[in-house]
Amino acid sequence: MGKTILEVRDLRVSFEVYGGEVEAVRGVSFHVCEGEAVAIVGESGSGKSVTAQAIMRLIAMPPGKFKSGSVIFEGRDLLTISEKEMQKVRGNKIGMIFQDPMTSLNPTMTIGMQIMESLIKHQRLRKSAAKARAIELLAMVGIPDPETRMKQYPHQMSGGMRQRVMIAIALACNPALLIADEPTTALDVTIQAQVMQFMKELQQNTNTSIILITHDLGVVVDLCDRVIVMYAGQIVETGTKWEIFKNPQHPYTKGLLKSLPRLDQPKNEPLIPIYGTPPDMIQPPQGCGFCSRCESAMRICERQDPEWTAISETQSVRCWLQSAGEKAAAVVGGKEADA
């Protein structure tokens, strides 16, 4: 892989709410290399969207706040630069696609104008040049008759087309990094496939790095090189996609894969859900966040956060099952036997 373009270190994001402080992201660290596609998967509330929006600094503050951490992009910490500097990064160096294309476009502005906006802002193009580039972009994302579409409004387009327009907006200034926050969740399955196919081609042609945020492991396989599994605001396992799919180590990752329907599965065999709900993030658990739902939970899991264990050069997991041994025994003081 090429050199690292984004490095997130020990990111912690909290939200002040009426009942207290919600610790949405609790010490997340990962990196993205040039031309690499990384998937962040996890269920609702696992902190994956907050992580993405924190990179772009799109989190409303208050109620949100950065407790600690840094987001190093092109040698600078995005969390400490001024808002003005940040505006030069957003839409220019980092593009973002959002979940719901039905509401993510301004209903009172033409498609053309919405694409041209960032071109005019970041590349200082004249209106005519921006228009030409916008038509080019629309054609690139596979929208037929782009000249006519330029003058249309979002309500005149289907969901899939709108999501392509969103992609065109995000790609307008050739960003080095594209963050796609559940880009296919709101779309039909057939349209999902088209959009994913398109993102894959894009990645192959332009060498853009992609962070794909999703709760759907199915869409990961085609596009991504590496997978990061998040649970309760933490990363619990990371590895290449084949490591994660073929040899998952964390019980949560295993659960996610088991709850996925497979073509080779016997007809009558039921899907296995992960029982229970994620923990309350106002009072995050002291130990492993997953232990209340984990079938193989041990006593130590309740008491202490597991540490990272390297499974291979690329795969590591945060689970006591892997690093149990003498370390766990030492922590609990030999009481593990009766667990």
Place this chain on the structure above:
Amino acid sequence: MVRFILQKFVFMIVSLFVLVTATFVLMNAVPGSPLQREKATTPQIQKNLEAYYGLDKPLIQQYGIYLKNLLKFDLGISMKKRFYSVNKIIADSFKYSLRLGVVSVITSVIAGCVLGIIAALHHRKFLDNLAMVLAVIGLAVPSMVMAPLLQYLFAVKFRLFNVAGLERPLDYVLPTIALSSASIAFIARLIRTTMTEVLHADFIRTAKAKGLPGHLIVWRHALRNSMLPVVTYLGYLVAGVITGSVVIEAIFAIPGMGKFFVQSVVDRDYPLIMGITVFYAVLLMVCRFLADIAYALVDPRMRNFTKKVA
């Protein structure tokens, strides 16, 4: 679009006809007559007068004559202000009402929007609270209370403005404040609510993710979407300003239409009542019609809808 306009136009004619009929019936159902004086007149004079104004004919015939004249845009002659046609009275007085009305509507929209935007951008902070306290006062204090208060404070105490009249540009200040305070408050609250909502919309986040600066996001993306309900309200606003000006004109001694309207009812001046009612009605319908068109201009989704209707 053409058919949309035509359709609206036909509706306007029909409602106008209903309105004329209803006013005519109600007006004649009220006891008393424009020719009754405090001084008793001889039956002969009474009869001659009735014949002169056509009041001796059966009601249904009077109604027919009125409709026929109305089609020729002839509203008849006043029974109290002799030698004045209703058309002339309206033409003379309406220019005052119109000027005051236009100034008030413009003031309401601009001041209301500015207050509302400030409130939305400082949601739940000091400026928001201040703007909303002002708005509640504006809504709660009726204009007939506000007007004398303004006169007393700024005209009598501080002598900044004239107490009454509408000659110099400065004369507009007090009546405009009195007339538009309620609508300023209404628009401010409307904008604040929609803008707060719009600022949390997904497309605002998209705009932010494009790297646009804050003022551009508000101006280009949020404002237009927040204006939609205000445009809808504009039709009613104009109606409110016009009917509200009846009171304000009386307080500030402005020779506008409102004054004649009130007087005509007191006098039972049939042609003048009918004339001003019809005039107001047409005015309101035109305003509502323009508001519909304005809505289509601001919201492209409406444009599409009207095309589909056509």
